Amino acid sequence: MTAPLVADRVRARAPGKLNLFFEVGGVQDDGYHDVASAYQAVSLYEEVWAEPADDFTISVSGSVDVSGVPADDRNLALxxxxxxxxxxxxxxxxxxxxxxxxxxxxxxxxGSADAAAALVACDLLWGAELGTAELHRLAARLGADVPFALMGGTAIGMGRGDRLSPALAKARFDWVIVPADDGLSTPEVYGRLDALRGRGGGGIPQDPVVAAEVLQALRSGDAEALAAALRNDLQDAALDMRPDLVDVLAAGRGAGALAGIVSGSGPTLAFLAAGPEEALELQVTLAASGLAPLHVHGPVPGARATTP
Structure with missing residues (x-):
């Protein structure tokens, strides 16, 4: 049965995310890793417009370099x-x-945000009314980060990162992110982490878990406490692949950030500020050094249909 179209063109948007805490277990027989993550959705969004067509096609544009984004079925949104x-x-x-x-x-x-926005947009376009639970089930088939992009807010992710439970975050947290010109492949970063560990570069958590200090900081809205608890097990691997980022991390901390961390598998860096004014000052200082920082905040809602 074909569902009726509810509009000629619809729009949805979904937020990017930061990993405030990311503990990575050992590599499993299937090549994946168990992780424990604290996700926060932040106010940097992907937009997806959906309209009827004879086939399944995409076009990609934006304020960032999109030359490496696939336009075929490798694209999660498609x-x-x-x-x-x-x-x-x-x-x-x-x-x-x-x-x-x-x-x-x-x-x-x-890419996961694109997929989450596409799920919402197509569900609306075709009047499917699949419901939250079914959309999350479909999201989990697309990748570990897609369910969180659909959910938004702040959440704890276990297993592959897709077993989500909401985390209470009472306050706004302000971040300055610094993108890098060239991206990093997530599988390659994980591979480098495994290689570093194989050479004795740190212990391997047997049962990854999000530290209680992170949850307490989120509940209390204490930016300084959160700064002290930030952790990303992929950071050493990302910095090993991109040693130029070490100086940028030092610059951000020296310019007043409470803490700096590699975002996920990198190479984007995220600096936590004490508040909106401090974030603006940090953004201006880093921009003066030739970087292209952005001020964002979290938590924000997940994928939503928006008015064109």
Whole structure:
């Protein structure tokens, strides 16, 4: 049965994310790692427009370099559209116009946000009304970060990172992110982590878990306490692959950041500020040194349909 179109063109957006805490277990037989993550969605968004078409196609533009974004079925957003179509029946095709603002291959889940926004947009376009639980089930088939991009806010992720539970975050946290020109491949960063560990570069958590200090800091809204608890097990691997980032981390800390961390698998860096004014001062200082910092805040909601 074909669902009726509810509009000629719809729009949805989804946020990028930061990993405030990311503990990585050992590599499993299937090549994946168990992780424990504290995610926070931040105010840097991907937009996806969906309209009826004869086939499944995409176009990509944005304020970031999109030259490396695939326009075929390697693209998570296009795969998301096909999943919704499979649940609807035979809705015809769709054209997705993706407008990206999250750094590509930057460790902030931009591709996952595209997929989450595409799920919401196609569900609305075709009047599928799949519901939250079904959309999350489809999101989990697309990748570990897609369910969180759909959910938003602040959450704890276990297993592959897709077993989510909301985390209470009472306050706004202000961040200055510094994108890098060239992205990093997530599988390659994990591979470097395994290599470093194989050479004795740190212990391997047997049962990854998010530290209680992180949850306490989020509940209390204490930016200084959160700064002290930030952790990313992928950071050493990312810095080993991109040693130029070490100086940028030092510059951010020296310019007043409470803490700096590699975002996810990198190479985007995230600096936690004491508040909005401090974040603005940090942004100005880093921009004066030739960088292109952005001021964002979190937590923000996950993927949502928006008014064109």
């Amino acid at each position: 795969r998301a559209a096909r999943l919704v179509a499979g649940r609807v029946g035979d809705p015809g095709g769709v054209h997705l116009d993706i407008v990206k603002h999250v750094p590509v291959a930057g460790g902030m889940g931009g």
